[in-house]
Amino acid sequence: MLHTIISLTVRDVRFPxxxxxxxxxxxxxxxxxxxxxxxxxxxxxxxxxxxxxxLGKGTEIVVCAVGALAGLVVGKSLQxxxxxxxxxxxxxxxxxxxxxxxxxxxxxxxxxxxxxxAVWDLWARAEGKPLWKLLVDMxxxxxxxxxxxxxxTDALTxxxxxxxxxxxxxxxxxxxxxxxKEGYPAYTTSCAWLNYxxxxxxxxxxxxxxxxxxxxxxxxxxxxxxDIRRCRLIRKMIGPENTLMxxxxxxxxxxxxxxxxxxxxEFKPLWIExxxxxxxxxxxxxxxxxxxxxxxxxxTGEQCHNxxxxxxxxxxxxxxxxxxxxxxxxxVNENLAVLLMAHKFQVPVCPHAGGVGxxxxxxxxxxxxxxxxxxxxxxxxxxxxxxLHEHFTSPVVIHDARYMPPKxxxxxxxxxxxxxxxxxxxxxxxxxxxKNK
Numbered sequence: 001m002l003h004t005i006i007s008l009t010v011r012d013v014r015f016p017x018x019x020x021x022x023x024x025x026x027x028x029x030x031x032x033x034x035x036x037x038x039x040x041x042x043x044x045x046x047x048x049x050x051x052x053x054x055l056g057k058g059t060e061i062v063v064c065a066v067g068a069l070a071g072l073v074v075g076k077s078l079q080x081x082x083x084x085x086x087x088x089x090x091x092x093x094x095x096x097x098x099x100x101x102x103x104x105x106x107x108x109x110x111x112x113x114x115x116x117x118a119v120w121d122l123w124a125r126a127e128g129k130p131l132w133k134l135l136v137d138m139x140x141x142x143x144x145x146x147x148x149x150x151x152x153t154d155a156l157t158x159x160x161x162x163x164x165x166x167x168x169x170x171x172x173x174x175x176x177x178x179x180x181k182e183g184y185p186a187y188t189t190s191c192a193w194l195n196y197x198x199x200x201x202x203x204x205x206x207x208x209x210x211x212x213x214x215x216x217x218x219x220x221x222x223x224x225x226x227d228i229r230r231c232r233l234i235r236k237m238i239g240p241e242n243t244l245m246x247x248x249x250x251x252x253x254x255x256x257x258x259x260x261x262x263x264x265x266e267f268k269p270l271w272i273e274x275x276x277x278x279x280x281x282x283x284x285x286x287x288x289x290x291x292x293x294x295x296x297x298x299x300t301g302e303q304c305h306n307x308x309x310x311x312x313x314x315x316x317x318x319x320x321x322x323x324x325x326x327x328x329x330x331x332v333n334e335n336l337a338v339l340l341m342a343h344k345f346q347v348p349v350c351p352h353a354g355g356v357g358x359x360x361x362x363x364x365x366x367x368x369x370x371x372x373x374x375x376x377x378x379x380x381x382x383x384x385x386x387x388l389h390e391h392f393t394s395p396v397v398i399h400d401a402r403y404m405p406p407k408x409x410x411x412x413x414x415x416x417x418x419x420x421x422x423x424x425x426x427x428x429x430x431x432x433x434x435k436n437k
Contacts, residue, residue, distance in 0.1 A: 003042035003078040003126060004052060008115070010066040011107045012059045013415065014425040014436060015388055022352065022387055023055075025194040025249040026221030031054030033356040033388060034425070036063050036111065037415060038118040040168070048122025049414040052114035052327040053355040057426065058107075063398070065111035068098060073115060084124055085146040089333045092116065093148075105305035111329060116331030117361065120413035130406040132364035134374045136176060136371050140165035143372075147337045148307075155311045161340045165362070168372050175371045182368055183402030185377060186384040187215030187245065189354050192234060194219040201230070205237045212400045215243040215381055217273070221251035224260055231267040240268075242307070245299070247273035254283040258290040271299040271321050278303035283286075284318035299323055302352035307337040316344040321379070323352045326361035339369045349374070353383040360412040361402045391419035 014034040017023050025032040034056050040048035054062060072091055080289040081088045092112050093104050101108040124131040135143065140162055149158050191204040205216070218234055227246075235244060246269045252260060259277035272291065276283045278300060288298045297320030306309055306329060313319050322342040324335050342349050349369055351362040366382045374380070382403055389395035392415055394408040406412050422428050426435070 001120070003044045003046050004079070004138065005040055005074055005076050005122075006277055007041045008066075008073050008118075009039050009041075010036045010063050010070075010114070011420060012063050012425045013420055013423050014056055014059060014431070015391075015423055016430065017387065018056070018176055021193060021195040023385075024193045025219040025247065026194060026251040027249040029056060029195070030056075034059045034064055035356050035415075036114050037420060038114045039381075040073070042122070045240075046048055046122065046125055048118040048120075048125065049410070050114050050116070050331075051357050051361075051413050052110040052117070053358055053416075054110070062110050062114070063106055065107050066114055067106075069111055069115050073119070074346060078119075078122060078126060081119060081392040085333065086148055087150050088119075089116070089146070089330060091418075093330060095201025104308075104330060104334075109305065110327060113327045113329065113331045116263060116333060117326065117411060117413060120225045120332045121413060125410045128409050130364065130408060131411040132367040132371075134406060135364070135368040136172070140169070143295065143336060146333050147340075148333065149337070151308045152311045152337060152341065156337070156341045156344055160344060161337075164340055165372060168375050170409065171375070172371055179367055179371060181403050183399055183404040185215075185381045186348075186398065186401050187217060187243065187381045188213050188386070188401075189217045189219075189382050190248075190384070190386040191216055192218040192230070192272050193220060198230075198233065200227055201233070202237065203432070209238065214238075214401060215242075215245070215413060217245040217247055218384070219247045219249070220264065221248035221260070224263060226262075227264060231264055231269075235267045244269050245271050245273065246347060248275050248277055250274045250276060250303070252276055254280070254286050257287050258327075261287075261291055261296060262294065266296045268411050269296055273299040273321075273323070274302070275300075278324070281292060281309065281312045281316050281318050284313065287319060297321055301325060301328075301330060302354075307334050307341070310338045311341060314341055314347060315343055320347065320350045322347050323383075324349060324362070324365065325352045326365065327355075327360060328352075329342055332365065335365050339365070339373050343373050348376075348379040350380060351382050354385040354404040356388045357392065357413050357415075359403075360385055360392055360394070360406075363396060363406065366403070369403055387405045391423075
């Protein structure tokens with residue numbers, strides 16, 4: 001644990017997913033799944049790997065922001081960081097000059113997530129454990145010491161959080177064994193990206209059903225009549241017994257969201273995801289209230305800036321499903337705070353995991369949530385997107401539509417160096433070839 005960080009490098013890695021319409025939705029019509037990819041080197045030779053997810057253009061801005069944070073990390077020892085992880089989190093998020101760029105939101109917070117993800121990966125590797133196991137094996141006070149409770153104590157105090165973790169110690173071992181044997185339930189978004197043609201959509205749904213998938217999410221929001229047609233098609237394919245969710249990716253105003261989703265109620269979606277601006281807490285509350293009689297919940301969080309916004313969403317009863325994101329929030333530290341608040345407010349956590357590396361990352365947090373916080377699988381599932389896992393040294397393992405707990409040490413976000421070099425923007429071979437076409 002006496003590893004001293006001697007360097008931090010960051011690269012712009014992009015995958016041309018827009019060429020085949022992967023990831024398309026009502027607001028993001030040509031996404032190239034990308035990452036600001038961080039590698040931490042130590043004087044002992046141990047490395048830590050982290051990333052934050054982007055959609056192509058602008059990744060270079062996040063890379064610059066990571067570079068601006070590097071000076072706060074290089075020279076620190078891993079032992080010193082983990083002995084006061086709360087203090088280290090505040091060091092990165094509260095620099096008296098750089099916090100003006102946030103604070104704790106936007107590009108600077110994405111950069112913070114990438115750096116902290118690499119630090120957590122380094123710690124897990126130093127302990128020889130996958131990150132979820134590192135967290136599960138911590139005693140409750142250790143977990144609490146990683147969380148910055150500033151700005152959220154009116155919703156969750158440190159004492160309340162500790163009490164939640166202590167109570168969850170009961171039967172913890174049983175839940176861990178259950179996860180190792182059965183895995184964590186997942187849902188798929190890969191079948192119904194907005195710009196997929198019907199034939200592709202039908203084939204993907206057919207294949208998914210054969211593979212044991214029972215929970216499907218459909219992108220909506222561009223055209224109501226087309227949404228009705230596509231939802232009818234998918235509901236017919238998956239049957240009335242399986243679960244359907246819909247996702248508008250922030251397309252509508254509040255009244256429009258209520259009207260549009262009401263028109264889709266016949267297909268019995270479990271939730272509407274991101275119906276309006278991700279910053280509009282009271283708008284989400286109004287939508288939640290209006291859709292409740294239809295049995296449709298509201299889910300959001302993949303673009304929720306920080307724990308403070310999640311606090312207000314929960315206080316306002318503005319969402320019925322919490323969607324944490326490993327690269328939008330300030331890494332594990334801030335996600336722990338949100339998991340604990342969600343448990344206090346009795347709102348299930350169903351993480352966002354569409355994008356490069358997000359499935360690899362978030363599986364660790366949702367395992368910790370079940371084993372050490374919520375102790376429940378009721379209305380809980382983790383998103384899965386079947387893209388780009390082959391570029392990671394420890395890709396996710398899905399069995400019978402469930403995430404199987406990772407076994408390799410670390411946070412699962414190390415990429416194959418060959419993939420990084422080929423997809424490095426704009427010098428990598430993939431981008432040179434596309435430029436020459």
